[in-house]
Amino acid sequence: MIGWYAHHHGRGHVHRALALAAHLAGAGEQVTVLSSTPRPADAPPGTVAWVELPRDDDGLDGGLDGGLGGRPVGGSGGGSGAGPVDPTAHGHLHWVPRHHDGLRERTAAVSAWIAEHRPRAMVVDVSQEVALLARLHGVPVVSTVLPGDRTDAAHALGLGVSDALVGFWPAGAGLARLPAGVSDRLTEVGALSRFDPHRPAAAARAAGGPRRATLLGGRGGDAWTSDEVERLTAALGDAWELTVLGSGGAWVDDPWTALSGADVVLTHAGQNALAEVASARRPAVVVPAERPHDEQRSTGRALAGGGWPVRVLDRLDHPDWPALLDEVAALDGGAWARWCDGRAGERFGEVLGVVLAGRLTGASAGTARPVPVGAVG
Incomplete structure (x- = not known):
């Protein structure tokens, strides 16, 4: 036992x-x-x-x-x-x-x-x-x-x-x-991760359609406010289709489709969230949340300096969200294989x-x- x-x-x-x-x-x-x-x-x-x-x-x-x-x-x-x-x-x-x-x-x-x-x-x-x-x-x-x-x-x-x-x-x-x-x-x-990194990804978006972004929240508290999510949604306009999971959005027990079908995932720096983004091999915008013992901030620093397919922000705030997501989408999500193999x-x-x-x-x-x-x- x-x-x-x-x-x-x-x-x-x-x-x-x-x-x-x-x-x-x-x-x-x-x-x-x-x-x-x-x-x-x-x-x-x-x-x-x-x-x-x-x-x-x-x-x-x-x-x-x-x-x-x-x-x-x-x-x-x-x-x-x-x-x-x-x-x-x-x-x-x-x-x-x-x-x-x-x-x-x-x-x-x-x-x-x-x-x-x-x-x-x-x-x-x-x-x-x-x-x-x-x-x-x-x-x-x-x-x-x-x-x-x-x-x-x-x-x-x-x-x-x-x-x-x-x-x-x-x-x-x-x-x-x-x-x-x-x-x-x-x-x-x-x-x-709960997910096999070799699991087939969700269907690709239709040609000419908006790019997809997924905001991955959790039940342990997130690194953003509802106002920041509203500003993000407004800033993306028609260029990006945003799916919000977790607090402030839909809760799904199996987020694989939303993760693997996204061009970019926006997430906090919790271990489980990062593992699932990594298993889906999606480039990400990471916003560390405040946690005891500097947990997520330490993770964010390691991600920012380790050659991972991410951009780390202090807050869910950026002057040009479409340009940032375009930049992140060009990163090689396959590099996550070193994080979650x-x-x-x-x-x-x-x-x-x-x-x-x-x-x-x-x-x-x-x-x-x-x-x-x-x-x-």
Whole structure:
């Protein structure tokens, strides 16, 4: 049994869990996802079990890398209307408010699940507190790492107790700053998309018709305002046909047609969004959103300086949108193959295999021989 903690913020963490858990299950590994997010309707039946955890943030969305649930922007410590009390444990953790019923209940739920199922390993995406909790139960931990500055005390603790670290970006991209002493545990596996990069693209636009642009939003908050979207739409006129997905537009569970059929995609710099743009091999305008630990800004800087088929903007604002999109459309979307080559899942499986071998033999994760757990690309 493999336990998999998936953060509730946005949909990227759950998408990643489902994409990998289904393949691991096909290779004979039982996977249980533990998350505040309810089991999605599109979760493959029979391939992954699901434990819905109580919220520890009073239902308020918080920062991407909170604690057991998320760092809220307000709310009570237990329903009284007062603010959270010492949520960082004197600066050592991200989100552990004192006397919070939800925190106590979800922590107990994770512990009870570990005690009952005795998992061979726990994948944590992302929570330093869950990584620490699992390790305190003697369970080997594989922690995902997000881009940005991860050198704070909570990351030093959570990443420090993890047996292996995984970054879903290309090797050498330099997206994260890590605490001292853990860099040798990091494996950069490349971006992971739900979509096969070799999947046929949508039908091309009719000859002489307007070019297509897709604005890809998400559920975790975007880098633009509704006024900026309105100005973009007006500026494009009849030269470009704009499809707006996510906040402020239509929500579709499968955006492949809108992505692969676009001449240009405009997106924030979240890992899941970029992975899906890359798998579609579409050039992009990237607008990093403000996130804790400089996550998306770090990604934007790496994209701007790495020869990728993008133009990075600070805001969804430009004096000549048609000219900019024409310029971006001329970039080679095939260069995204270095970002998302379809083998991230396979590489992740190799990392997990090393950790499982250490669990079975008593060897350290760094020296254990990998145990095949299936090709998960």
